[in-house]
Amino acid sequence: MVRTPAAVRDAERWTAHNYHPLPVVISSAEGAWLTDVDGRRYLDCLAGYSALNFGHRHPQLIAAAHAQLDRLTLTSRAFIHDQFADFCRELAELCGKELVLPMNTGAEAVETAIKVARKWGYQVKGVPAGQATIVVAEGNFHGRTTTIVSFSTDTDARDDFGPYTPGFRIVPYGDLAALEAAIDDTTVAVLIEPIQGEQGVVVPPEGYLPGVRRVCTERNVLFVADEIQSGLGRTGETFACDHEGVTPDMYLLGKALGGGIVPVSAVVADADVLGVLRPGQHGSTFGGNPLACAVATEVVRLLATGEFQHRSAELGARLHESLRALIGQGLVAVRGRGLWAGIDIDPALMTGREACERLAERGVLAKDTHGSTIRLAPPLVVTAEELDHAVAQLAAVLAGAR
Structure with a gap:
């Protein structure tokens, strides 16, 4: 997974270790997708801990920022x-x-x-x-x-x-x-x-x-x-x-x-x-x-406008239904509302950190917390097909560990 060892080593060398990031070095992003310095794309299922609810570089928000920067x-x-x-x-x-x-x-x-x-x-x-x-x-x-x-x-x-x-x-x-x-x-x-x-x-x-x-x-x-x-x-x-x-x-x-x-x-x-x-x-x-x-x-x-609340409710129902289908297949619990889910992986299979590393290898970025728990919070601009893709990659990670 680590395609940019020099950049990762430099980050570890020159910064205080108050975070333990995945060894992925992002250089650009748009919507629900991130691209690393080697050109590999990842589906963002963290959204900056909900700071990116509207996705990366939402056109309306970028336009407002540009206009204000000029004044x-x-x-x-x-x-x-x-x-x-x-x-x-x-x-x-x-x-x-x-x-x-x-x-x-x-x-x-x-x-x-x-x-x-x-x-x-x-x-x-x-x-x-x-x-x-x-x-x-x-x-x-x-x-x-x-x-x-x-x-x-x-x-x-x-x-x-x-x-x-x-x-x-x-x-x-x-x-x-x-x-x-x-x-x-x-x-x-x-x-x-x-x-x-x-x-x-x-x-x-x-x-x-x-x-x-x-x-x-x-x-x-x-x-x-x-x-x-x-x-x-x-x-x-x-x-x-x-x-x-x-x-x-x-x-x-x-x-x-x-x-x-x-x-x-x-x-x-x-x-x-x-x-x-x-x-x-x-x-x-x-x-x-x-x-x-x-x-x-x-x-x-x-x-x-209510558009994003509606998207979160509708797509969130799809996400939670898909995740609940994995209970007993490596997941032991699913919680949350809307496009926000906490999933508990069977700790006998792997830790949450290990699961996130394996997901990153498959082009999906998420974040672990507290042992074998992972949080999923994709941007609200994510599509149904992209959600299905993320769950499919999770299912593959779980299957590979069983």
Whole structure:
């Protein structure tokens, strides 16, 4: 599989080893396909962890980026630029909320939400100063900053990065009773992923999200939904929360919001929540910059048509049906929604890493997580035939290992 050993060796030589990439060196891409430096093509079944929901180099997004590059790329929030208001208004309308706070990365959006929730707790709920708590779930992945890894249960993400930030209570994911029991008068927010991506595309039990919404309302606690991976069309709805008719108090968005071109994230909420911030209390030099807003506005407009949500739902049903047919033939479980699947390979056959290496040899790129689990998240522009091809390659890998 390694056709470019020099490029792989150079990457390993000159970069910190905080990733363990497959030995494939990509030089170009379009739609759902990647091409390496030797001209070999691969079907992308990761889509940048959902950052490429609209595929590589989507024409509408590339055009918006080119047009903005010719005019203005950065002002900082010290000034207002002509792309800012449209982006914030259209994203707020897509979410059914009143205000948008743009940032850059998903981790920044989560950090912003933590700060806002605490400030809301002190100023609105009346929590005593310095005592705010936030309830989170086991198996979560919200980023890798010091504060965020403080409430991670992933030893790779957490170990040796202490001392850790206090103020978080961890409960089992999907356990509504445990979540409710963890809430007291100091609790300002419940922060969860509607579907846990890094954990292996884990969907909570039916009724869990409506239950979280009910408990948060009854106990005067903010429901913060981290839709950074699950949102913006990935699951067959605009947001994963939509599958159960749930509206959180805060949406955390990122990844696909930048169209695979620039990092863009956002916290979206009503004025009674985001309105607690005042000038000078939070910010970002690049957050809401003109280039980011131009691209992200086009992303919102693509989603406003409903086309990509429909594609994800329709093609996702096909993908999951095909994957479930492999249970007992090397797969032991399939989870997910829309064009997002977590598959557990029989660990007696191979690890998830080994499966991804063998898939890459057959021209399909995916990513393992947690032992023998693989995540599949092709761009929403993928075709039915391309999905069938990916599943056929997986079936061949499993057959070869049996």
